[in-house]
Amino acid sequence: MLEPKSVSEVQEAVNTASTPMLIRGGGTKTALSTSSANGTVIDLSNLSGILEYRPEEFIFTALSGTSLKDITEMLVENGQWLPFDPPMANIGSTIGGTLATGLSGPGCYRFGGARDFVLGLEWVSGAGEIISGGAKVVKNVAGFDFPKLMIGSLGRFGIISEITLKVFPNMNSFGTVEWDCGDIDDAVDFVKEMTRTPIDLFALDLESNGIVRARLGGLSTTLNNRLERLSEYRDGAKIILGDVELDLWEHIREFLWLPDDYSLIKVPIMPNLIPQLDKCLTNSKSHRKYSVGGNVAWIGWSGTTQEIDTILSGLGLGGLLIIGSPETPWLGTSSTISIFADKVKSAFDPEGRFLPL
Amino acid sequence: MFSDFVDELSKMLTRDQILTAKSELIPYESDGLTAFKALPRAVVLPEQQSEVVDIVQLCHRYSVPFVARGSGTSLSGGSLPNTDGIVIGLNRLNRILSLDIEQRIAVVESGVINKNVSDAARSYGLYYAPDPSSQGVCTIGGNVAFNSGGAHCLKYGMTSNHVMGIKAVLPDGNLVELGGSSLENVGPDLVGLFVGSEGLLGIALEITLRLLPIPEAYRTVLAAYPSMELAGDAVAAIVASGLLPGAMEIMDNLTVRAVEEFVNGGYPIDAGAVLIVELEGESSAVEEEFVNLQEIVSKSGAYNVRSARNEIERSLIWKGRKGAFGALGKISPAYIVQDGVVPRNQLGAALAEIDSLSQEYGVRVANVFHAGDGNLHPNVLFDNKEDGMLEKAEAVASEIVKMCVRRGGAITGEHGVGMEKRHLMTDMFSDQDINQMLKLTNEFDPKGIANAGKMFPVDRLPGI
Incomplete structure (x- = not known):
């Protein structure tokens, strides 16, 4: 394992590595950050620090190994935050690992995911060169959008070294309305109705047991009225406020519901497919949470990777193994490499210095 | 050779889908950037997605350069033809294929006009957020190619933030499907890479868009300031207050006068x-x-503030802003629109520098811009019939963009590099950065036939 502390040390590490490189940040996503074979692990947890922060511009630049926790603390002092609600911050995830995995939390329902907040990136190529894309301004379309390409690329195209993100003013208060719809079918129907409400929902989640939660954020002066209005959408609404509310969403965002020894799988989905997926998993040892208005399923899985791979393929769904044993992370339809991705890989990593896609 | 190519085209398309007479080609010689002109050898007008694929495969086989074109509203010369190639006009690929109201998704062909998506979704309480000024004519395919913005991308983001899936034909004729219908994704963001790739990686045929609920309420404020500096300071104060408006736009005196004459x-x-x-x-x-x-604006030195009282007044305000480019066309025979970006705290200084450049070169510059995100739109006005004026205007335009980069910004916020800013790429990117872009282009288009000549400086262009 190589542990560079600076970008030039990352370049040196690239020149030293004799086997395909696997990039590791905080090591929280075990399925993605542990080397299963004879790969060289490049650990970036020491490549950390904020390089630039301009609160008045709502922009900061950090080295990729900087922890989400440090970033959040810095932003909170200035009344700002990352609205894509990055998960696994409490257990030490880094900003680089979050972007390279393309993970966003429930809050990405309102303002978009990690991809929508990255403005500029710098990475070290397989040839040891420093390459950058994007810019340090909130709007820019010059050249190819390489920063977006790197989101979710799992370090297969290069080693992200520096990141510029835009941030937003903090929501000054939060509240949640919870309904028990009885079962997943009814919950999905209700979620689809809620996605069209003119009320600005910050997050919209549902669970296998039919629980639906809609979260509001904004000025404290209007929050109560907005929550009352939201609760009128359906009988049986329960309003949750204060620390209980914050804990509830932290529980979801930090995957505190995931039992020990369970794998964690992310599956992009559409609301209409949720009942089908959920029924396929009902008799298995699994936990399911559906987030972002029914656009993502988080599956806690205790079976074999092969079993879940078969289920997802059968439904035409793709997934990413995030916590679990370091096998191939791509599940279901995600394991098929498109011609397009293949060409990108050839252009970025012609010599196969990083793990294959 | 080219006649063999046209013969083969004739076998796959009807006569009225192939234009070769000079009189038919002239409307395609330029786009929104009229300073550049080039006559293509032919224009083809496919009506089906499969026809586009066939045409691209044929171009690949005969090494004939092609330029995909929607409505030709590009302000960067993005759809300027190649004189040795063809234009593939996509306006007839204009079907909205599905409108999934429950899941808030529209699947459209690339020739669908931007505003038509919102019009189709409106009765269901939904709309498509990106709103370039040309939204009444520009196509979604063009928006995708150039990652178009608009006044409201301050809050909702650019085209890229609203596209979930793309079906495209690559320059070698391969058909690919990127992304899907979900707001979430796993794996590299290939859709994100395709959006804004300026036609170099292929032609989008079908696009999956995210629709949003129509905002329930608007408050539109128009404030008049004695100087640009005060208006710029007001923007900084609004941003710093933590408010997140849908849009924040500034127009200077020259623009306001042109606009008022235009829209009353x-x-x-x-x-x-x-x-x-x-x-x-x-x-x-x-x-x-x-x-x-209101509290912030009242302390910002505005001498006249009014709020739209109803939808008619709001529309009128926006009609003026969105008609600004057209209005400037009435006061100047020609103009070049720049769209450099500066950090927002540099707005005042950047505008002052534009003003001195304007005086130094003796060329009028009208400013209308997306102040909320620092995206300038200086319009360099000139008379194209007067000798040397185009060169002078181009020089001012280039100086302005270079100044934006010097101030830590970008050469283009939403119009794209195209033809017009390709020589400025090296001001913003290193050799290594540009090499990586070229490696990608070469992997997708080894023959250099897809929108050839755009994005890269002339001496770095991938050739045929």
Whole structure:
């Protein structure tokens, strides 16, 4: 394992590595950050620090190994935050690992995911060169959008070294309305109705047991009225406020519901497919949470990777193994490499210095 | 050789889908950037997606360069033809294939006009957020190619933030499907890479778009300031207050006068600068934010502030702003629109520098821009019939963009590099950065036939 502390040390590490490189940040996503074979692990947890922060511009630049926790603390002092609600911050995830995995939390329902907040990136190529894309301004379309390409690329195209993100003013208060719809079918129907409400929902989640939660954020002066209005959408609404509310969403965002020894799988989905997926998993040892208005399923899985791979393929769904044993992370339809991705890989990593896609 | 190519085209398309007479080609010689002109050898007008694939495969086989074109509204010369190639006009690929109201998704062909998506979704309480000024004519395919923005991308992001899936034909004729229908994704963001790739990686045929609920309430404020500097400071104060307006736009005096003549909307023609701020969202939240906004604006040195009282007044304000480019066309025979970006705290200084460049070169510059995100739109006005004026205007335009980069910004915020800013790429990117872009282009288009000549400096262009 190589542990560079600076970008030039990352370049040196690239020149030293004799086997395909696997990039590791905080090591929280075990399925993605542990080397299963004879790969060289490049650990970036020491490549950390904020390089630039301009609160008045709502922009900061950090080295990729900087922890989400440090970033959040810095932003909170200035009344700002990352609205894509990055998960696994409490257990030490880094900003680089979050972007390279393309993970966003429930809050990405309102303002978009990690991809929508990255403005500029710098990475070290397989040839040891420093390459950058994007810019340090909130709007820019010059050249190819390489920063977006790197989101979710799992370090297969290069080693992200520096990141510029835009941030937003903090929501000054939060509240949640919870309904028990009885079962997943009814919950999905209700979620689809809620996605069209003119009320600005910050997050919209549902669970296998039919629980639906809609979260509001904004000025404290209007929050109560907005929550009352939201609760009128359906009988049986329960309003949750204060620390209980914050804990509830932290529980979801930090995957505190995931039992020990369970794998964690992310599956992009559409609301209409949720009942089908959920029924396929009902008799298995699994936990399911559906987030972002029914656009993502988080599956806690205790079976074999092969079993879940078969289920997802059968439904035409793709997934990413995030916590679990370091096998191939791509599940279901995600394991098929498109011609397009293949060409990108050839252009970025012609010599196969990083793990294959 | 080219005649063999046309013969083969004739076998797959009807006569009226192939234009070769000079009189038919002239409308395609330029796009929104009229300073550049080039006559293609032919224009083809496919009506089916499969026809586009066949045409691209044929171009690949015969090494004939092609330029995909929607409505030709590019302001960067993005759809300027190659004189040795063809234009593939996509306006007839104009079907909205599905409108999934329950899941808030529209699947459209690339020739669908931007505004038509919102029009189709409106009765269901939904709309498509990106709103370039040309939204009444520009196509979604063009928006995808250039990652178009618009006044409201301050809050909602650019085209890229609203595209979930793309079906495209690559320059070698391969058909690919990127992304899907979900707002979430796993794996590299290939859709994100395709959007804004300026036609170099292929032609989008079918695009899956995210629709949003129409905001329940708007508050649109128009404030008149004696100077650009004060209007710029007001923007900084609004941003710093934590308000997140849907849009924040500034127009200078020259633009305001042109616009007022054009739309008769009651714009204050004596103002040094006009600031438009629009809050939008849920009624109660907007009302609360409106109170905060009024307080900030009242302390910002505006000498005249008015709020739209109804939808008619709001539309009139936006008609003026969105018609600004057209209005400038009435006061100047020709102009070049730049769209450099500066950090927002550099706005005042950047505008002052534009003013001195304008005086130094003796060329008028009208400013209308997306102040909220620092995206300038200086319009360099000139008379194209006067010898040497185009060169002078181009020099001012280039100086302005270089100044944006020097101030830590970007050469283009939403119009794209195209033809017009390709020589400026090296101001913003290193050799290594550009090499990586070229490696990608070469992997997708080894023959250099897809929108050839765009994005890269002439001496770095991938050739046939």
